[in-house]
Amino acid sequence: MTENTALLVMDVQQGIMNRVTDPGYLPRVVRAIDAARRAGIPVLYVVVGFRPGHPETTRRNRTFGALPAGVFTPEDPGAAVHPDVEPRPGDILITKRRISAFAGSDLELVLRARGIDHLVLAGVATSGVVLSTLRQAADLDYRLTVLTDGCYDPDPEVHRVLTEKVFPRQADVVTVEKWASAPA
Known part of the structure; x- marks a missing residue:
C-alpha cells in the first residue's frame, strides 16, 4: 500500500553530486521522484547541514x-x-547532522506524524547515508525498499556487495524502473 510509504532522496546535494560520475544517476532519481508523486507517495529530501561554525x-x-x-x-x-x-x-526537507538520515534530525517524528512505516531509499553514497539509514530504520521496524540504481557509491564493488548481499537481509532491493512501474 502506498499510503504508508515515503521516498527518501538522501544527500543529493550540489556539493556531493559533483563527485558522482554516472551520468544516468540523476535521471533515474528523477524517474523515482516522478513515480512517487504520481502515486501520491510523499517525497522527503534528506540533506546534511550544519549551523555556521559547525557547532554540531x-x-x-x-x-x-x-x-x-x-x-x-x-x-x-x-x-x-x-x-x-x-x-x-x-x-x-529533513536536515541531518551525521551520516544516517535519523541522526540529529526530526525524520522519525515526521514519519510517525504521517503514519509512514515503509521507506524507499535512494541517495549518495550507498556505503554512507543509505547503509546507515537502512540499518537504523530496520532497527526501528520500518519496512524498507532500496532502489539499487537510485543509489550511488564511488566504489562500484562496495555498491554491488551492499545491494546484492547486505541490503537484501533487511530490505527489498529493486531497480528504479521496477519500482516506478508499481510503487509501493
Missing part, C-alpha cells in the same frame, strides 16, 4: 570534523539540493 561537529568525527568552515551551512551553495531533483511545494 567535533574533530573526533573523521567524516565531519575535518570539513572546512562554511561547508554544508545555509550560506554554502553546495548544501542545496541538486536542481534536477529540486523539492517542490509539499515536499519535506
Whole structure:
C-alpha cells in the first residue's frame, strides 16, 4: 500500500553530486521522484547541514570534523539540493547532522506524524547515508525498499556487495524502473 510509504532522496546535494560520475544517476532519481508523486507517495529530501561554525561537529568525527568552515551551512551553495531533483511545494526537507538520515534530525517524528512505516531509499553514497539509514530504520521496524540504481557509491564493488548481499537481509532491493512501474 502506498499510503504508508515515503521516498527518501538522501544527500543529493550540489556539493556531493559533483563527485558522482554516472551520468544516468540523476535521471533515474528523477524517474523515482516522478513515480512517487504520481502515486501520491510523499517525497522527503534528506540533506546534511550544519549551523555556521559547525557547532554540531567535533574533530573526533573523521567524516565531519575535518570539513572546512562554511561547508554544508545555509550560506554554502553546495548544501542545496541538486536542481534536477529540486523539492517542490509539499515536499519535506529533513536536515541531518551525521551520516544516517535519523541522526540529529526530526525524520522519525515526521514519519510517525504521517503514519509512514515503509521507506524507499535512494541517495549518495550507498556505503554512507543509505547503509546507515537502512540499518537504523530496520532497527526501528520500518519496512524498507532500496532502489539499487537510485543509489550511488564511488566504489562500484562496495555498491554491488551492499545491494546484492547486505541490503537484501533487511530490505527489498529493486531497480528504479521496477519500482516506478508499481510503487509501493
